[in-house]
Amino acid sequence: MATRGAVLGANIVGGLTLGFVVFNIGFGDYSELNRMFTFQDLRMLFSFAGAVGIIVVMFALLRVRKTPGRIHAGVVPGAILFGIGWAISGGCPAIPIIQLAGGYLPALITIVGVVVGVRLCRWANGKYFHLDRGSCGL
Incomplete structure (x- = not known):
């Protein structure tokens, strides 16, 4: 069985690697995301599809x-709010x-919005x- 330190280390390395990849393919760029959501550039959408394909293969x-x-009762309204917030x-x-x-x-404005949204959800x-306690995230 892996120790807590090894698991934490693997999570940190995995998180840093994911952040590096996500940043370098453009997921941190608002204009790239806007072009994806308006279907002007399908490259980001194909990145999502590729990630889903990898997960399907790994699960198999x-x-x-x-x-x-x-x-869960909160999935559909939560997904709608998540999508609207992401698009904005x-x-x-x-x-x-x-x-x-x-x-x-x-x-920073988006981060504040996430925190305020979670607090409003909990309220x-x-x-x-x-609903159950874990339904509002964070």
Whole structure:
């Protein structure tokens, strides 16, 4: 069994590698993402499709057979809000960190938006929806 230190080290190396690759293929560039969302340039979309293909192959090789079962009630509205936020800001929750590391200071606004959104989700969930505790992320 791997030690905690080895797992942490592997996660750090994997995260840094992913960040390097994501930054260098353009996922930190708002104009690249805008061109993807407006279907002006399909290169980024093909990157997504390639990543999904790799995951499918890896799941098959690892014989992952677990099915998700029933869809959580927050998945559809959460996905819609996530997509709208990504299209407006040019970043999912990880991309603004990459943008910030690249010197793009407006990413701070997106990061603040993510934190405020999570806090609002937790407030609305506690007051109105009462879904499970992990449904709001962060």
